[in-house]
Amino acid sequence: MQIILVSRGLKGPKTLDLTCRRLRCKFALMAIAGFVGIACVGAGVALAVASPKERALGDIGSLAQRVGDQDARVAEIKRDAQRDLDALAVKLGQLQAQSVRLNALGERLTQVGKLDDGEFDFDEEPGQGGPELTTGADVPAYALPASLDKSIDQLSGQFDTQQAQLEALRDMLMDRTIESSLRPTGMPVNGYISSYFGGRPDPFSGHAARHTGIDIAAPTGTPVTAVAEGMVTFAGQRSGYGDVVEIDHGNGYMTRYAHNSVILVHPGQRVRIGDAIAKAGSTGRSTGSHVHFEVWYHDRVVNPLAYVRSHR
Numbered sequence: 001m002q003i004i005l006v007s008r009g010l011k012g013p014k015t016l017d018l019t020c021r022r023l024r025c026k027f028a029l030m031a032i033a034g035f036v037g038i039a040c041v042g043a044g045v046a047l048a049v050a051s052p053k054e055r056a057l058g059d060i061g062s063l064a065q066r067v068g069d070q071d072a073r074v075a076e077i078k079r080d081a082q083r084d085l086d087a088l089a090v091k092l093g094q095l096q097a098q099s100v101r102l103n104a105l106g107e108r109l110t111q112v113g114k115l116d117d118g119e120f121d122f123d124e125e126p127g128q129g130g131p132e133l134t135t136g137a138d139v140p141a142y143a144l145p146a147s148l149d150k151s152i153d154q155l156s157g158q159f160d161t162q163q164a165q166l167e168a169l170r171d172m173l174m175d176r177t178i179e180s181s182l183r184p185t186g187m188p189v190n191g192y193i194s195s196y197f198g199g200r201p202d203p204f205s206g207h208a209a210r211h212t213g214i215d216i217a218a219p220t221g222t223p224v225t226a227v228a229e230g231m232v233t234f235a236g237q238r239s240g241y242g243d244v245v246e247i248d249h250g251n252g253y254m255t256r257y258a259h260n261s262v263i264l265v266h267p268g269q270r271v272r273i274g275d276a277i278a279k280a281g282s283t284g285r286s287t288g289s290h291v292h293f294e295v296w297y298h299d300r301v302v303n304p305l306a307y308v309r310s311h312r
Helices: 021-112 146-182
Strands: 002-005 014-017 192-195 198-201 208-211 214-217 223-225 230-238 242-250 253-263 276-280 290-297
Touching: 021 146, 230 253, 242 276
Parallel strands: none
Antiparallel strands: 002 014, 192 214, 198 208, 214 290, 223 276, 230 242, 242 253, 253 276, 253 290
16 A cells, blocks of 8 residues: 655655555554653643642541541540549548548547537537638639539548647647646545544544544555655655655645555655555554545645545
8 A cells, every 4th residue: 555645845746655664663653652642641631630639638638647646645634634533532532531530539539528518519610711812813723623622622621620629629638637637536545434534532532623634544554555646745754644745736736645654755756646655554643554644725634535535
């Protein structure tokens, strides 16, 4: 097959012989080059059209990743906050249990101290007041949940109140304990009262006489004990009393133990309740083994009967 090309600008027609191998190769190369060019243009157009979509999808994927990370972080913060709240709730429960124990202790101390009903009421808060002081800051840096914060504040106030009440109660009980330990109480020797305070016939002359104490009959050698804490101010012989011990208890009290067979203490010695200070005997003006016991209050002798019959 031959193709004849006729052109006005050419002097003569040009003949293309398709049977020529070289010519066919040229046509094939040109067709391939055209196809490749068209494919490249199409690919370029496709890429130009697809790039914005891919970038948008990439941005959406990155944003979704960031949102997922933030959600995970928020969930972790919520878990941490919940654990903190749970720990605070447990602590609050422990403090409330401690408050119950303090109330029970306070009521027990009130009973032991034999206080009047209502003098220390642990179920009612005492009156409080004072000026309101502000920190100057409108918003606190950190705030607990309102219910938990209120509960902790109330509990803290209860503890402050209970502490003040218990301290006052302790001081009162301590004062009462000290006062009780200094007040003559009980018998100084195991025995029975053979002669009372006041007027009586003198055991030697039979005449009316005034007895300034009580006589407690006890075998010789029976321990004589202090009826209150104090300081020994005299230990020796006095006319009519024989071997005698005198103890100053403070608060105006002084006790005297006479007719002892043996003295076990010395002046200046501190004695406590129940300490042995002498042994019963019959020294001095005495008809038999006994202890003559006197109680003095503010330099005046008083009837010891009420003291020996009282109990702590």
